[in-house]
Amino acid sequence: MSDAASGTSLTYRELDRRANRLAHHLVGLGIGREDRVAVLVERSAELVVVLLGILKAGGAYLPVHEADPADRRQSIVDRSRPAVLLVDDAMRAAGIPTGVPVVAVTDPAIAAESDDDPRVPIDPDQLAYVIHTSGSTGRPKGVAVTQGEVVRLFTDPQWTVERHARVLLVAPYAFDVSAYEIWMPLLHGGQVVVAPPGRLEPKALRELITTHRITGLHLTAGLFRVLAEEAPETLQGVDEVLTGGDVIAPTAVRKVLDTCPDLVIRALYGATEGTVFSTHHVLTRDSGLGKVVPIGEPFTGITVHVLDENLQPAPADAVGEIHLAGEGVARGYLGQPGLTAERFVADPFGRPGSRMYRTGDLARRTADGAIEFVGREDSQVKVLGFLVDLAEVEAALADHPGLAQVVVLAREREDGNKQLVGYVVPESEELSLAAVRAHAKAKLPGYMAPEVFVRLDALPLTANGKLDRDAMPEPDFNQVLASRAPETPLxxxxxALFSALLEVPEVGIDDSFFELGGQSLQAMRLCSRIGATIGVGVSVNTLFDTPTVAELAAHIEAKRAAYESRTA
Known part of the structure; x- marks a missing residue:
């Protein structure tokens, strides 16, 4: 295992010994079979040690996302009731949840433990992790997945293991795709290359791929599209790229394969409740590409049903709901038996006692047997590769004292990207939409916080008094607040770059990229275009710190001046 940030590496023996010390320490604290251990650690080699050590102690890891607002992290800890919270120095300094015993991963007592195998008996049906996804009640749902299901998926013979010899760990560890990035290489004697903490931009991704000779990589469908449009050469040298989490654009696949003809692209479909991935579709330079990338064939032992409202197979080309059955179905939602019973239902096509998971995803099975994703049946949508329950976003916004009513929808922009839009009915004319936006960012993870809000006098209703979502006005993505006009050529x-990328007619120098509707993936595109047209490299982190044209121009001018003084 290599840590790109520190330049250090661990052999399998060193990783095993360090994980053993932590496991002994946890056992000494009383951690046993299926006890949940919360984790709040920066992405690093230490993170992999921590997760492996928890499993060796017989426990299950429960990621707490460092990017989540403090009250959301606290809520997850309160409801999940972990036995221990493991933290590193960086996270501890930033503030951690309360009400649970805290253990620092740098505690000298851990280093003093035995590095022998603790020999704790492990059963395949034992809990491996609990990962939280967005919940319709306004509460995140903790999905409980067993060790046997993780091992089954990443030892499936349908993988070509050699393509995943060196895998980049870049996903947030609270995102289930991290299971691929960690356990796929470790289960096959491969290497985990840990990306530095924080956002990873295309240029940095390219450097990591080249320096560490990355062979296997996962990208969300949105990030895959950005790289295809802006810098497809980023993926040169990679053997296989996994992508999914939303509709995959065939045009993006073509652009990447034209630039990287030896690359294999594996389009994936799955759900956290189905243990990460359930189906896959392999694409190469010789693959025929139509207007839609199908979700592919199931992995071994998994059955995918497309069923109508009577739980009968939907006819060919008719839309039905995807149900996942067989292997991979998670145990359920931690501490939520009612919701578990609602979503994990009896499988009428399987053996007695078997279950299937109702995904809420709509699809159609074509005459030739391919399954094409259509959309969602409920309030859950995919944004930036994350499943977001709109009801949870609405519940967070409803806490704002100035709102009488609120509805959140996912609207598609002309560029194909989805953007959350908040429709609000204020209690008074004094309501500040900027204050509502700030409230959303304080309460929700970044990918769940709407950037665009529409003020309404009243929510539209149907004739029978129900909310008429179809009557919601289209947001004016072109609306720009008054701002000073540009004065310098820069x-x-x-x-002009802001205007072209965000599709707004006019941009002033006081306008913020993000308040105009820019999102993380668009931020990557902007930084790439600034480098190509202006000739000065700008990072996404810099854009977050200097989001207005005036601030960004000042940063670029200062960078130019510093360079000229060094070369004078």
Whole structure:
């Protein structure tokens, strides 16, 4: 295992010994079979040690996302009731949840433990992890997955293991795709290459791929599209790229394969409740690409049903709901038996006692047997590769004292990206939409916080008094608040880039990229275009710190001046 940030590496023996010390320490604290251990650690080699050590002690790891607002992290800990919270120094300094015993991963007592195998008996049906996804009640849902299901997926013979000899760990560990990035290489004697903490931009991704000779990589469908449009050469040298989490654009696949003809792209479909991935579709330079990338064939032991409202197979080309059955179905939702019973139902096509998971995803099975994803049946949508329950976003916004009513929808922009839009009915004319936006960012993870809000006098209703979502007005993505006009050539160039990328007619120098509707993936595109047209490299982190044209122009001018003084 290699840690790209520190430049250090661990052999399998070193990883095993360090994990053993932590396991002994946890056992000494009373951690036993299926006890949940919360984890709040920066992405690093230490993270892999921590997760492996928890499993060796017989426990199950429960990721707490460092990017989540403090009250959401606290809520997850309160409801999950972990036995221990493991933290590193960086996370402890930033603030951690309360009400649970805390153990620092740098505690000298851990280093003093035995590095022998603790020999704790492990059963395949034993809990491996609990990962939280967005919940319709306004509460995150903790999905409980067993060790046997993780091992089954990543030892499936349908994988070509050699393509995953060196895998980049870049996903948040609270995102279930991290299971692929960690356990796929470790189960086959491969290497985990840990990306530095924070956002990873295309240029940095390219450097990591080249320096560490990455062979296997996962990208969300949105990030895959960005790289295809802006820098497909980023993926040169990679053997296989996994992508999914939303509709995969065939045009993006073509662009990448035209630039990287030896690359294998594996389109994936799955759900956290189905243990990460359930189906896959392999694409190469010789693959025929139609207008839709199908979700593919199931992995070994998994059955995919497309069923109508009577739980009968939907006819060919008719839309039905995807149900996952057989191997991979999670145990259920931690501490939520009612919701578990609602979503994990009896499998009428399987053996007695078997279950299937109702995904809420709509699809159609074509005449030739391919399954094409259509959309969602309920309030859950995919944004930036994350499943977001709109009801949870609405519940967080409803806490704002100035709102009488609120509805959140996912709207698709002309560029194909989905953006959350909040429709609000204020209690008074004094309501500030900027204050509502700030409230959302304080309460929700970044990918769940709407950037665009529409003020309404009243929510539209159908004739029978139900909310008429179809009557919600289209948001005006082109609306721009009054701002000073650009004065310098650089400011004019930046305004033009903002305008073209965000599809707004006019941009002033006081306008914020993010308040105009820009999102993380668009931020990557902007930084790439600034480098190509202006000739000065700008990172996404810099854009977050200097989001207005005026601020960004000042940063670029200062960077140019510093360079000229060094070379004078």
């Amino acid at each position: 400011q004019k160039e930046l305004c």
